[in-house]
Amino acid sequence: MTGVGAGAKDTTTISGRSHAALADDFLRAAVRFTTDRLKDRKRGATEELGRWEEWRERGRAIRSHTVANLDHYLRQFVANARAAGAAVHFAADAQEASAAVLGIVQEKQATLVAKSKSMVSEEIHINSRLEEHGVRVVETDLGEYIIQLAHETPSHIIIPAIHKTREQIKDLFTHDGGQDLGTDTKALVAFARSKLRETFLAADIGMTGCNFGIAESGSVVLFTNEGNADMVSALPKTHIVVMGMERVLPTFADLEVMANLLPRSATGQKVITYMSVITGPRRAREVSGPTELHIVILDNGRSSQLGDAEFQDVLNCIRCGACLNVCPVYRHVGGHAYGSVYPGPIGAVLTPLLLQGEEFADLPNASSLCGACYEACPVKIPLHDMLVALRRRAAQRKAKPGGVRVDxxxxxxxxxxxxxxxxxxxxxxxxxxxxxxxxxxxxxxxxxxxxxxxxxxxxxxxxALAPEPFRDRFSRMKQDVKVARQNDGKAAESDPR
Ligand code: SF4
Structure with a gap:
């Protein structure tokens, strides 16, 4: 990793954070153990499906077509979502998105928001914004719940608490529950379940992300393994969806392809445990569901990538996390070293593109450029090429005329x-x-x-450089062979037989 020099201790830089992570033997072992398991399970699930490269190509084609025609499909999605009764809000940046969510929360005079796991809500820092206004936010995905108790951020897109031990989780739950729970997994899960049930029932508002928005129906699709998104979207009276503007798919037929690619790539599952398709708020004849559905569509730098031949494909990402699991840098330092919401290879590309500031300009250097991320990506995003392009652009910025500084x-x-x-x-x-x-x-x-x-x-x-240059060695060996042949020839001539 470029810039990870000896003695770097400043944890405000990727170099310093990487050093801290490299010194944490447990973190490295935990990340390696879990990512190895995810990789093995993915291999099994893709082999079982068969013709994986054809599935990848299909996934790439769907996402590339959708992103290339995003204006059309987004317009169609919004029109159908509104026709189904949803309120749609557009947010140019994180500030506008969190203001839109806060506005809804304040209008409902809500004091408790139940959330299901959502990277885009991390991107807009909605929890801290709501908490500043006296609103309690509870994460209901088990991994997110653990890191919320630890006052940390996710260190993996799919497994947010990948860096935590069972012992550490026991301590967090014991502190939260006021009683020693031991380290038995079942007891820990039962504790979390009972606490989260209270939240589902008491929450005024449920908030989720959106795995996919279906343009042909205006539906929001959520994938979870714990079923918490179903509770969050069905029990509270108001459901707020925060959605990146690129998360649209044209049709349910396209969703079928993604439903094969995403769980297999993310966790090696053949099928996701819970897939919820939400089209508008509860209708008169329905017995459950929110009476209001709000969809906040976030740009936050995404539209700047449209039309950019080098980077548009980054919007194809379906947030499966597979590129993290194979990345030699991520596997050594974990997610927090990146210092951004999105870690790993996708984070090293996406974060500088979305946020544009110098703060994350160093992230593209956090890569060996081995290309494993591309091989793992179910929609074939050439992340390694993008990392090189980002480095090139950074070098060009430094070399701009007027800069007297010697690069x-x-x-x-x-x-x-x-x-x-x-x-x-x-x-x-x-x-x-x-x-x-x-x-x-x-x-x-x-x-x-x-x-x-x-x-x-x-x-x-x-x-170190080899003691003898290859060319010298090659010439010497050639000479040795020649001499050996000559000697063999002489020996044959003098052989009396
Ligand atoms: S870049 Fe590809 S592998 Fe990485 S999270 Fe996105 S879809 Fe998954």
């Missing part, structure tokens, strides 16, 4: 290009480098360096 990276790469462009120079440089590295190399590795190179060896051992 050290640019100078270094220009020097590299000059020295390595001609074979003669390349040989000379590598011969000199062999001499320079001699005092530092041990058993084929360089364990410590100095000056600007220190970042390379601060958290890893760099392979």
């Amino acid at each position: 050290r990276e640019r100078v270094a790469w220009s020097g590299y290009a000059t020295l390595f462009a001609k074979p003669g120079r390349y040989r000379l440089v590598t011969r000199v480098a062999r001499i320079v590295q001699a005092p530092l190399a041990r058993d084929g590795y360089i364990e410590s360096t100095f000056g600007p190179l220190v970042g390379w060896t601060g958290s890893r051992h760099a392979p």
Whole structure:
């Protein structure tokens, strides 16, 4: 990871946070254990389905077509949602979205909001905004409930409490419940269930995200494994949906493809446990459901990606989290090191694009560019290409005329290009480098360096240059073979048989 130098301790930077995470052996073991399990289960589920590459291509085609025609499908979705009785609000940014939600909450004089897991609501920081106005917000997804008690943010898109031990969860629940619950999983789950049931019944408002909005019907589709979204959307009198503007699908036939891709990629399930399709508020003949349904559609930088050939495909994302599970950087440092709502490869692309500020400009460097994220992505988003493009744009910004500052990276790469462009120079440089590295190399590795190179060896051992250049070795071996053949020939001539 670029910029993770030895001794970086500032936890306001990705470098400092990464160091803190690398020093946390439990976090690393927990993240590796869970992501390994998710990867294995995904492999089993995709093999069981068969023709996975064709499913991926179908998913890519649906999402690309939808995003390319987002204005049309969004208009259709909104018209049908309104026709079904939903109130639709548009929000240009996080500020407007949280103001729209707060307005509804205040109009209903609500004091308790039950929430189901939603990354987009994390994006607009709705919990803190509501709490500032005296409204209690309770997360009802088990993982989100755990991290809410811990006053933390999710560290994985699908498994928010991936970094927590059972012991830590027991401590949080014991503190919340006022009695020692032990570490038995069933007892811990039973405690959470009883607490959350009280919330479902008492909440004035239920708030959810939206996995998909179906344009042909104006329906909101929610995927959960715990059924909490059904409770949150059915029991309170008012249901607020916060939805990223790109989450639209044209038809239910398209949803069928996503219903195969998403659970398999996310958790290795053949099918999601609960899929709720909500079309408008409760009708006269229905016995459950909210009397009001509000859908807040959030832009927050998404429309800026439309028409951008390099980045439009990032809007194809269906938030499955599969790219996190395979990313060597995420698997080492976990989600909090990224410092953004969306971690992992998708976060390293999405966050700088959506928020545009310098605060997250370093995130695209948090990648080895191995391409595993692309291979894992069910809708084939070329995240590795986007990471390179973001790095290129950052370099171009730095190099803008008027900046007198010398860009050290640019100078270094220009020097590299000059020295390595001609074979003669390349040989000379590598011969000199062999001499320079001699005092530092041990058993084929360089364990410590100095000056600007220190970042390379601060958290890893760099392979040393081989003692003998490949070309020299190859020539010597060729010569050895030639001599051996000549000797064989002479031996055959002098053989009396
Ligand atoms: S980029 Fe692809 S793999 Fe990553 S969360 Fe989005 S859909 Fe899933």
